Amino acid sequence: MIQRKTHLDSLAITLLVACCAFWGLQQILIKTTVVEVPPLWQASIRMTGAVVLLWLWCVARKVPLFERDGSLPGGLLVGALFAGEFVCIYIGLQYTSASRLTVFLYTSPFWVALLLPRWVPAERLRGVQWAGLAIAFGAVIVAFSESFGHSSSSQLHGDALGLAAGMLWGLTTLALRTTKVATVRAEKALFYQVGVTAAICPLISLALGESWRLDYSALAWGSIALQTVIGAFASYLTWMWLLQHYPATQMSSFTFLTPLFALVFGVVLLKEPLTLQLVLALTGVALGIMLVNRRRAMIRA
Numbered sequence: 001m002i003q004r005k006t007h008l009d010s011l012a013i014t015l016l017v018a019c020c021a022f023w024g025l026q027q028i029l030i031k032t033t034v035v036e037v038p039p040l041w042q043a044s045i046r047m048t049g050a051v052v053l054l055w056l057w058c059v060a061r062k063v064p065l066f067e068r069d070g071s072l073p074g075g076l077l078v079g080a081l082f083a084g085e086f087v088c089i090y091i092g093l094q095y096t097s098a099s100r101l102t103v104f105l106y107t108s109p110f111w112v113a114l115l116l117p118r119w120v121p122a123e124r125l126r127g128v129q130w131a132g133l134a135i136a137f138g139a140v141i142v143a144f145s146e147s148f149g150h151s152s153s154s155q156l157h158g159d160a161l162g163l164a165a166g167m168l169w170g171l172t173t174l175a176l177r178t179t180k181v182a183t184v185r186a187e188k189a190l191f192y193q194v195g196v197t198a199a200i201c202p203l204i205s206l207a208l209g210e211s212w213r214l215d216y217s218a219l220a221w222g223s224i225a226l227q228t229v230i231g232a233f234a235s236y237l238t239w240m241w242l243l244q245h246y247p248a249t250q251m252s253s254f255t256f257l258t259p260l261f262a263l264v265f266g267v268v269l270l271k272e273p274l275t276l277q278l279v280l281a282l283t284g285v286a287l288g289i290m291l292v293n294r295r296r297a298m299i300r301a
Contacts, residue, residue, distance in 0.1 A: 007247050008254065012246050014258045016254045024261025026231050027098040027105075028269055030090060033223040039090035040205035045224055047086075050232035054191055057233075063187045071188070074179025076261035077121055078189070078197025081172040086197055087204060088165035089223055096158025097273075099266035102144055102259045103281055108291060111170025111250035116248055119178040132291025139284020143277050170252075176240075186240035194232055198215055222298030259285070 008016070031044060058065050092101050141165070172193070176182060179239050180190050205212070216224075242251055259282060266272040 004194055008028060008169065008246055012242055012251075013254070015238050015242060016251065017257060020225035020257040021253055021261050022230055022235055023255075023258045024102065024263075025119075025265050026095065026227060027089075027102050027262050028265045029223045029227055031093045031098040031270065033194060033220050034093055035228075036216055036220045037112065037224070038205065038208075038210035039094060040208060041199050041210045042224060043086055043090045044198065044201040046228045046232050047201060049224075049228035050194040050236075051191070051198050053186060053233045054227065054237070057237075059189070061138050061187075063185055065188055067193050069180065069184060071180040071184050071192075074175060074181040075184075075189075076186050078172055078175045078181055079192045080200075080201070081168050081175060082193035083197040083200040085165045085168035087170065087201065088161040088168065092158045092165065094158065095154040096162065097266060098270065099259070099263045099272055100143065100155075100278065101158060101162035101165075102266075103285070104159055104263035105274065106255060106259050106285070107140055107163060107166035108169035108173065109135070109249070109255065109260065111167055112173050112252040113249050119174075120248075128291055130153065132288040132289075136285045136288025139281045139288065142284065143281030144161050144250075173243065173248055173252060176243055180256055181205045182244070186237060187245055188261065189244070190237050190240045193236070207282050213236030227262065236253070 005012075030039075030042070037045075055065070057063075086159070086179065089105065112131060115130065131159070143159075176189060181192065261284065267274050
């Protein structure tokens, strides 16, 4: 029986900060590597590597992955949503900056806050939380408006894919909490996600006519290795464990640190522009998340 806690403790906060810091850097890694390695082929290599690492981890720790426990339908749903998120991220980063896409990706907490209480009454929201949602989405519109009237539609395309990725991430969290996957080990929950994604991404890569090669630079392989070992394996396994033990709405809102990290990394490492709209969006989303997750306004089941 999985023991759930009602609030984030120091362990959870420390792990979340570490994960968010890497996820902010991860968008930079994808953005710089996509110049050399096609996006969906890059995702295919990454997720296939994660499947191998996770399988070896489970063998070493004797974690059963293929026992019949009724979680397969939910697992396939979770995997499909997870795959859709990453398809949107990898393609979207070809058209918009890493910092901008990350802002839209991290609208996911609002989808969680909006939909999860329908199945988990303990995370139901009241008036001030709904106001927070409105403020946060208004802030996203401010950032999104920067793309309108642009001489090219490419940035708008990338922003839209980032927003879709955020929605899919929120729906993945919802499925993880409301299907049989919520009752399985964190390793198996992650295995569904990376396994389905590793199967889907190569098919989309082929459909897009991407070139499959392995003779890439050491820098590109280093980026893919970091995305695989730390990103798709260690950090996501940590996230799955946290999701099974702590409140999803509090966790989801805490991940707003990631856009801040991505913004800093994007400006410092990629010399991306720090626009007024983007700063206002970050500020508004932060305020919205704070209002959404005011503990005193939560209704206990």
